[in-house]
Amino acid sequence: MNSVAFREDLETLILSCLSTGPAHGYELSKRIRTLSEDVLSVAEGKLYPALHGLEQAGDISAEWVPQGTKPPRKVYELTAQGRMTLTRKQAEWRTFASSIEAVLQPKNLVTR
């Protein structure tokens, strides 16, 4: 399993996971694992600073939701601004991935 090392990548993953619906921190870390088919893992403690950062930036909003007999949990939701940020980051990521792909393809290698 690969751990997500960069903060910006983690933020993109969080925004993407939240686009499927609101979730609390623990659920989000599980969602990242499940959606990546156990390839990616998030250092759990690092998830919360990233969530707080996104909340401060206005990309996500948070609300304390009662959980029956359990203590309330802070549930995060994507905002309209967050959706736009996600679209932008997805486009950036695709450009980056296709550039890497182009470099890695042997047919694109120029021989002199």
Add this chain to the structure above:
Amino acid sequence: MTIQEYTQKLAAILSLTLSRSDVTAVIAETTGHLTDRAEELRAASHSTVDAERLAVEEFGEVSEIAVAIATEFPPRPPIDPADVWWVPEVLMAMLLALATYVFSNSVAIVGTRQAVHSVIALYLGAMPMMVVPGFFASLSRIKYRRFVVIAMVRRLALYGVILAGIGATAIVCLMWTGNETYETMDYVYLGFAALTCMGYCTMAFLSCDGKAQDAFFQRFRRS
């Protein structure tokens, strides 16, 4: 380390910079996460002790996580004493009124020279009372400086040092013009004024996030 020990350590570090409500929210969120993870591990046939230890280990080293979280909660700037309402002025008036009442019961204020002398004694006796709370407020952590009360006592201290300066100047003028005999009490009053000013300067030096100290030491190094 158990979940409780972990969250207690985290709270202790975070409370150095974060407000109490922020610390409570972060700890509630962390506890919820760790409890869920420990439950999941218990369901996967780990013992309770092992499940908590693993959950905490997966979460990360407590000081590292605390620093990462604290970075996302930058301390709000302290309130400038100049921006608070007129409460310090009212407090100062009340303090001086009280001092006048106490003083007038013990000393008869008659005659021009004696009146000036008495007022000086009154001012200089009362001023440390105005400066001392501000002095202690300046020693508080930066996170408390956004409390209005702290800003008010600091502004009160400013009035204290101004009035002490006026009193000391009056005594020196009386001595200079020969209208005042060199009594022991005059030196005590001047000592009071000097202490008040020193207290205020110390307060001003300490009551910031290190910028004044940096500027002072840079100037010192340059010279």
